[in-house]
Amino acid sequence: MSEQFDVVVIGGGPGGYIAAIRAAQLGFKTACIDDWTRKDGKPAPGGTCTNVGCIPSKALLQSSENFEHAGHSFAEHGIGVTGLSMDVAKMLARKDKVVAQNNDGILFLFKKNKVSYFNGVGSFTGKDGEQWQLAVAGAKPAQIATKHVIVATGSKPRMLPGVTADNVRILDNEGALAIPAVPKKLGVVGAGVIGLEMGSVWRRLGAQVTVLEALPTFLGIVDTAIAKEAQKQFTKQGLAIHTGVKITEVKPGRSDVQVTYTDSAGKEQKDTYDHLIVSIGRVAYTGGLGADKVGLALDARGFVTVDDECRTNLPNVWAIGDVVRGPMLAHKAEEEGVAVAERIAGQHGHVDFNTVPWVIYTAPEIAWVGKTEQQLKDEGVDYRAGSFPFTANGRARAMGETAGLVKILADRKTDRILGMHVIGPMASELIAE
Numbered sequence: 062m063s064e065q066f067d068v069v070v071i072g073g074g075p076g077g078y079i080a081a082i083r084a085a086q087l088g089f090k091t092a093c094i095d096d097w098t099r100k101d102g103k104p105a106p107g108g109t110c111t112n113v114g115c116i117p118s119k120a121l122l123q124s125s126e127n128f129e130h131a132g133h134s135f136a137e138h139g140i141g142v143t144g145l146s147m148d149v150a151k152m153l154a155r156k157d158k159v160v161a162q163n164n165d166g167i168l169f170l171f172k173k174n175k176v177s178y179f180n181g182v183g184s185f186t187g188k189d190g191e192q193w194q195l196a197v198a199g200a201k202p203a204q205i206a207t208k209h210v211i212v213a214t215g216s217k218p219r220m221l222p223g224v225t226a227d228n229v230r231i232l233d234n235e236g237a238l239a240i241p242a243v244p245k246k247l248g249v250v251g252a253g254v255i256g257l258e259m260g261s262v263w264r265r266l267g268a269q270v271t272v273l274e275a276l277p278t279f280l281g282i283v284d285t286a287i288a289k290e291a292q293k294q295f296t297k298q299g300l301a302i303h304t305g306v307k308i309t310e311v312k313p314g315r316s317d318v319q320v321t322y323t324d325s326a327g328k329e330q331k332d333t334y335d336h337l338i339v340s341i342g343r344v345a346y347t348g349g350l351g352a353d354k355v356g357l358a359l360d361a362r363g364f365v366t367v368d369d370e371c372r373t374n375l376p377n378v379w380a381i382g383d384v385v386r387g388p389m390l391a392h393k394a395e396e397e398g399v400a401v402a403e404r405i406a407g408q409h410g411h412v413d414f415n416t417v418p419w420v421i422y423t424a425p426e427i428a429w430v431g432k433t434e435q436q437l438k439d440e441g442v443d444y445r446a447g448s449f450p451f452t453a454n455g456r457a458r459a460m461g462e463t464a465g466l467v468k469i470l471a472d473r474k475t476d477r478i479l480g481m482h483v484i485g486p487m488a489s490e491l492i493a494e
């Protein structure tokens with residue numbers, strides 16, 4: 062006998078759990094199915110972001126930044142530190158505790174909002190009239206019927222062809238967040254958001270970090286002026302960044318991993334690292350969903366196909382977050398979740414990608430929203446650009462963090478802001494303004 066719901070969300074990441082809570086708040090009998098469990102076997106809702114993404118990475122970024130400040134910045138404030146040490150096991154245990162608190166917080170919110178939570182793999186099994194039939198596989202199998210389904214199954218790391226992440230020597234994001242001791246030499250493939258954040262964590266703790274990027278330009282998605290400043294700052298901090306490389310072989314050994322690549326001049330290079338982080342982007346995750354059973358359409362890259370309002374090709378089946386087109390960001394997934402729940406309720410949820418901010422939580426932080434100068438040029442927009450360096454800002458001087466700048470792009474005639482780009486202290490907070 063199937064349990065009956067109005068709305069069932071498959072996936073309990075920031076897209077899914079927020080969609081489920083909003084649907085329940087709007088009066089729907091709602092369930093959320095999520096398969097993530099902690100090492101101790103306890104359910105761990107919150108998806109990639111909570112378990113192996115935003116939250117644990119920000120915990121490690123904070124710990125490593127504290128260590129770096131104590132070692133390098135306190136002295137000029139007159140604060141003497143002797144016997145500074147780093148207990149990596151304690152730092153990782155703190156990160157795990159922060160994650161567990163967030164898992165439990167979501168379970169509490171489900172209870173408070175009367176969302177039924179199923180810990181297991183959710184899949185489509187068919188349709189009976191208007192009712193989608195779903196199965197939950199796991200410790201407590203269940204059959205569910207529902208009018209509306211929201212697919213929020215997220216993403217998984219992309220790997221180099223022929224390379225497998227063992228999360229001992231070759232690491233994806235999960236392994237990068239759990240290296241048990243500071244490596245002497247750490248390799249990172251991909252100078253994107255994960256590569257720069259995780260590379261910064263382990264560099265601050267003492268690792269010699271080399272970043273290998275395929276594209277000839279550094280941080281191509283960021284405004285060119287900001288990317289140039291970022292490359293200057295990260296190089297000064299000690300990150301060795303090589304652009305225009307082609308990885309030809311990755312050979313894991315018992316205690317290290319050997320990487321062969323062609324550099325930007327076409328010369329073959331070999332290097333050996335204690336660990337290699339592979340962070341070359343993420344792919345939509347639909348395995349286990351049973352998409353083919355009901356004919357749920359996927360695009361050529363494996364994303365669930367949706368229209369501008371997150372409708373799939375199937376009636377009353379919606380999809381949100383990393384599993385659909387658009388930026389792979391937690392707040393984008395959340396906004397889509399709220400918007401879809403409101404659309405199901407006959408309201409007019411709206412998400413505008415032009416106002417979704419990005420933040421890279423390195424030091425200095427990088428944050429932006431809207432168009433880059435190169436995009437405006439390509440689109441032939443008549444714009445004006447203005448920039449201001451933090452070195453001329455009193456607050457930045459008082460903080461001792463004068464690296465970086467703010468750049469604003471506006472329509473030449475109307476002054477409408479088209480893009481805002483910050484590299485510097487607290488960029489993540491400034492961007493909201």
Ligand code: FAD
Nearest residue numbers: 072074076096108109110114115183215382383389390391
């Ligand atoms: P996910 O968070 O991936 O959640 C999907 C959930 O569905 C998972 O629990 C998955 O196991 C589950 N699932 C999949 N299939 C099924 C099934 N068939 N049945 C049941 N459950 C299923 N974004 C930011 O905005 N800020 C950051 O600082 C940030 N930092 C990041 C750091 C790292 C290292 C990584 C990897 C990502 C980071 N992101 C960040 C991106 C962010 O994590 C994602 O954009 C976000 O998690 C997407 O949310 P989602 O709900 O779409 O999917």
Ligand code: NAI
Nearest residue numbers: 251252253254255256274275276340341342343389420421
């Ligand atoms: P990414 O797309 O940010 O960067 C991947 C980088 O790898 C790119 O520069 C790309 O050119 C390079 N690359 C691709 N193939 C390569 C190859 N074969 N060899 C060398 N380099 C190669 O992807 P990343 O860092 O894996 O992160 C995935 C996504 O997760 C991000 O795009 C972002 O959406 C999200 N994220 C967000 C964070 C935040 O908001 N602060 C933090 C971390 C992740």
